Amino acid sequence: MIEVRGLHLSLGDFRIENLNLTVKEGAFNVLLGPTGAGKTLILESIAGLRRVHRGRILLGDEEVQHLPPEKRGISYVPQDLALFPHLTVERNLAFGLRTFPKDFLKKDPHLGLLVETLKVEHLLQRHPQGLSGGEKQRVALGRALAPSPRLLLLDEPLAALDPALKNEIQQLLISLHRSLRFTALHVTHDLEEAYLLGERINVLIHGRLEQSGTREEVFLHPRTWDVARFLGLRNLFPGRVLKAEGAEDSMNIGLWGRKIVIPSSHTARSVSAGEEVILYLRPEEVMILRPGKPVKESLRGNILGGEVERILDRGTHRWVLFRPSGLDVHLEINLPNYVFRNLGLQEGQEIQVAMRRESFWVIPTK
Amino acid sequence: MNFGKAAIAAAVALFLFYAVLILSLLTFLEGQRFLEVLLAPDTLFSIRLSLTAATFAMILAVAIGLPAAYSLSRFQFPGKKLVDTLLELPLIMSPVALGAALLVFFNTPFGNVIQERGILFIFEFPGIVLAQFATIAGLATRLMKTALDEISPRYEAVARSLGSSAWEAFRKVTLPLSLRGILSAMILCWAKAVGEFGATVTLAGTMAFKTETMPIAIFMSLASADIPKTVILILILAGIGLTALYAVRLVEKRPPVL
Numbered sequence: 001m002i003e004v005r006g007l008h009l010s011l012g013d014f015r016i017e018n019l020n021l022t023v024k025e026g027a028f029n030v031l032l033g034p035t036g037a038g039k040t041l042i043l044e045s046i047a048g049l050r051r052v053h054r055g056r057i058l059l060g061d062e063e064v065q066h067l068p069p070e071k072r073g074i075s076y077v078p079q080d081l082a083l084f085p086h087l088t089v090e091r092n093l094a095f096g097l098r099t100f101p102k103d104f105l106k107k108d109p110h111l112g113l114l115v116e117t118l119k120v121e122h123l124l125q126r127h128p129q130g131l132s133g134g135e136k137q138r139v140a141l142g143r144a145l146a147p148s149p150r151l152l153l154l155d156e157p158l159a160a161l162d163p164a165l166k167n168e169i170q171q172l173l174i175s176l177h178r179s180l181r182f183t184a185l186h187v188t189h190d191l192e193e194a195y196l197l198g199e200r201i202n203v204l205i206h207g208r209l210e211q212s213g214t215r216e217e218v219f220l221h222p223r224t225w226d227v228a229r230f231l232g233l234r235n236l237f238p239g240r241v242l243k244a245e246g247a248e249d250s251m252n253i254g255l256w257g258r259k260i261v262i263p264s265s266h267t268a269r270s271v272s273a274g275e276e277v278i279l280y281l282r283p284e285e286v287m288i289l290r291p292g293k294p295v296k297e298s299l300r301g302n303i304l305g306g307e308v309e310r311i312l313d314r315g316t317h318r319w320v321l322f323r324p325s326g327l328d329v330h331l332e333i334n335l336p337n338y339v340f341r342n343l344g345l346q347e348g349q350e351i352q353v354a355m356r357r358e359s360f361w362v363i364p365t366k
Numbered sequence: 367m368n369f370g371k372a373a374i375a376a377a378v379a380l381f382l383f384y385a386v387l388i389l390s391l392l393t394f395l396e397g398q399r400f401l402e403v404l405l406a407p408d409t410l411f412s413i414r415l416s417l418t419a420a421t422f423a424m425i426l427a428v429a430i431g432l433p434a435a436y437s438l439s440r441f442q443f444p445g446k447k448l449v450d451t452l453l454e455l456p457l458i459m460s461p462v463a464l465g466a467a468l469l470v471f472f473n474t475p476f477g478n479v480i481q482e483r484g485i486l487f488i489f490e491f492p493g494i495v496l497a498q499f500a501t502i503a504g505l506a507t508r509l510m511k512t513a514l515d516e517i518s519p520r521y522e523a524v525a526r527s528l529g530s531s532a533w534e535a536f537r538k539v540t541l542p543l544s545l546r547g548i549l550s551a552m553i554l555c556w557a558k559a560v561g562e563f564g565a566t567v568t569l570a571g572t573m574a575f576k577t578e579t580m581p582i583a584i585f586m587s588l589a590s591a592d593i594p595k596t597v598i599l600i601l602i603l604a605g606i607g608l609t610a611l612y613a614v615r616l617v618e619k620r621p622p623v624l
Contacts, residue, residue, distance in 0.1 A: 068526070095538075147528060
């Protein structure tokens with residue numbers, strides 16, 4: 001386990017105070033946050049490239065915050081990769097090794113596997129300036145992993161890539177990680193990238209670690225309003241807790257003048273009656289009811305009638321903007337294309353939608 | 367005339383200005399005396415003295431200027447702006463004033479101690495080296511800082527994360543990457559030291575076969591109204607300078623590594 005405890009950092013006027021972060025060993029951890037959240041500052045501090053004012057950085061049982069970068073066993077890949085232009089690919093790969101006798105890449109099984117997985121054998125005698133963007137990425141990863149680091153830090157290395165190349169390198173990172181099971185902390189502001197790569201995701205906003213968890217925990221169950229907003233979540237509505245502990249382990253939330261019954265476990269922390277909360281309803285979870293079809297008993301309390309205001313073809317799905325009758329709100333609905341075709345929806349059409357109680361997530365505002 | 371043509375005309379005018387200066391020397395050139403002056407013992411001594419002193423001055427300037435340039439390029443420290451500004455002092459200060467300042471310094475109690483118990487500078491070879499060093503050290507530091515500024519500190523950051531100490535990261539990464547800029551700086555400063563006159567004459571004097579560098583030899587022959595000899599000495603000095611500048615171009619012409 002790699003742990004950051006009570007870390008205090010500053011850069012100009014920007015401050016990070018009392019940061020606690022756990023990097024799961026052998027996992028691909030992601031530090032996700034908007035630009036300016038302090039992600040790179042944290043990464044550079046862990047790497048030993050910035051002074052830590054206060055706090056501890058633990059690699060296993062060893063405190064490393066006072067050690068220089070070369071004594072930490074932490075490899076670092078910056079956004080621009082910083083491949084050494086005066087050295088061949090082979091020398092770049094060998095840079096972090098204590099010794100590199102002739103044919104070292106073939107003799108060392110770890111390096112052999114690395115070179116094979118990265119497909120860089122044919123590049124060994126070339127210089128970085130002659131390589132394509134993808135080849136540079138592979139060499140940078142190989143160079144960082146060659147000394148078998150205790151932790152690999154990746155500072156948005158995919159940020160400047162075109163979508164096709166980004167996809168290729170993401171796949172490469174996944175297969176590399178499956179083969180070598182190294183511990184990684186990958187910094188990104190890209191939600192898709194975080195979801196794809198992150199076995200454990202840490203959300204950092206304004207220098208504060210807002211949430212840590214699996215990708216499902218973070219993306220489906222945001223703990224705070226800031227996280228929900230950063231994740232670009234739709235269908236966030238202000239509500240009020242009517243009853244914190246209702247029947248059958250549920251709570252009652254007042255929304256749009258009606259009572260919504262939600263399982264008690266569907267909140268990041270326990271809430272109390274009268275508390276203002278945000279209700280999150282995933283656009284994929286809103287059900288459009290077919291006229292004349294029977295409705296389940298459990299759905300009957302949460303049905304809204306209204307009009308389809310707008311439909312957009314998003315390629316992978318249809319995005320439907322629904323306005324409930326008599327309410328000044330909009331509900332966004334994502335429909336799989338085949339469902340959309342079956343329903344034959346049109347703009348201006350009057351429909352009924354149902355909201356499953358299990359589909360709501362309650363975000364405390366305080 | 368459009369802006370582009372006007373700019374080119376200015377460049378041509380500048381070229382002509384220097385070309386006319388050099389060509390005007392040829393009107394007083396006595397070709398048959400060229401070899402006689404070049405091979406004369408006093409000229410050979412002056413050339414040797416100039417080249418040797420300039421080499422020592424340049425080595426000193428790099429030995430102190432390179433770490434100084436590195437610190438100015440990479441670190442923030444109190445007084446950094448002041449140090450940075452002081453480096454430009456030799457560029458704007460008259461070399462004679464710089465030499466006079468050195469002369470005054472060696473007449474202070476501390477300067478006297480150095481002279482009496484250490485190395486003799488006034489009217490001696492070390493004085494020439496020191497005068498030339500004083501003239502080029504700031505320039506050398508400034509030029510080497512520019513060369514180091516062009517190398518991203520990320521290279522060193524990555525090198526250190528891969529197990530290199532700060533010194534190893536500098537030696538294995540930053541130095542090779544900035545070597546071309548540093549070499550150019552060395553050659554330029556060496557050429558400037560070879561041509562240095564004001565500070566040298568003030569501190570080391572004009573003693574033949576002792577402190578008479580090439581620029582001083584030119585001044586002395588002009589003072590004795592031997593114009594043909596002066597012209598030949600100027601051409602020799604110009605030849606050394608132009609060779610150095612050509613060497614800089616050759617260093618810069620190599621394909622970039624970045």
